[in-house]
Amino acid sequence: MSLFWRIFALNAVVLGSATALLLWAPVTVSVPVVLTEAVILVGGLAVMLVANAALLRLGLAPLDRVTKLMTTVDLLRPGQRLPASGGGEIAKLIRTFNAMLERLERERAASSARVLLAQEAERRRIAQELHDEVGQSMTAILLGLKRAADDAPAPVRKQLHEVQEITRESLDEVRRLVRRLRPGVLDDLGLVSALTSLTQDFATHTGLRISRRFDADLPALEPETELVLYRVAQESLTNAARHADAERVAVALRRTDDSVVLAVTDDGCGIKAPREGAGIRGMRERALLIGGSLEITPAPRAGTQVQLTAPVSGKQP
Helix, strand or coil, X not given: CCHHHHHHHHHHHHHHHHHHHHHHCCCCCCCCCCHHHHHHHXXXXXXXXXXXXXXXXXXXXXXXXXXXXXXHCCCCCCCCCCCCCXXXXXXXXXXXXXXXXXXXXXXXXXXXHHHHHHHHHHHHHHHHHHHHHHHHHHHHXXXXXXXXXXXXXXXXXXHHHHHHHHHHHHHHHXXXXXXXXXXXXXXXXXXXXXXXXXXXXXXXXXXXXXEXXXXXXXXXXXXXXXXXXXXXXXXXXXXXXXXXXXXXXXXXXXXXXXXXXXXXXXXXXXXXXXXXXXXXXXXXXXXXXXXXXXXXXXXXXXXXXXXXXXXXXXXXX
């Protein structure tokens, strides 16, 4: 039934009921109208308006559901759909809206994939330049300082050693940045070794006490899946160190029937802001890139748990 005929039928029910009451009810209207008759007429009008409003609310409820979903839908949480049945205009509208959501989710996933791949390519390029240009230049400076210190008198030698130590610390910082931009251990030794190196590095530089628990029978994963799992763990550890005021963090990687689950749990203050920031939304976009799902929930005791479920195939459906 079309929307026009649906509204017409609802109004016809109300008006027909009112007409039937006028025909068969033992009520007459005098001229001029007396007070009791006026009260009865006004009461009947009020009943008609209330009944009409209730029936219209019931008949147009599907439109309210569509409006509510329009205002709350999030393309980073795919799969939000409304049930549609029948062949009326409202059912057609719901089916069209669901089809539009599917198209927008596909387009959002494709655009996010292009952006994230471009980001990783830029990270790789910057890391390579830091390693090849800045790293090698600083290494040459260290060698020059060593030769100069060997030939310099004692007072100057001490100053050169101090400059040499500062340069060595700067070189170590550049190497750490290179590892964070593009973890070479991920390409060379795999995900478990990369996560182990990442947690050790965070524990050293932030003071967090990080525990690890990795299943021994983890399946082989696509490179894109390993990279997404690594980036989500990296962002989760960064959030725990910067925002959660945490002291302990547990990083777990386990296998389920057809997926791999990464869980990062801290004992901090938890997420208090109702609106997610760019870091969390970036993690959701990465999860969509591999067809996975990201859940951020309160930890069982205190703090926050970030859980990423990634399909073993590593391919987005």
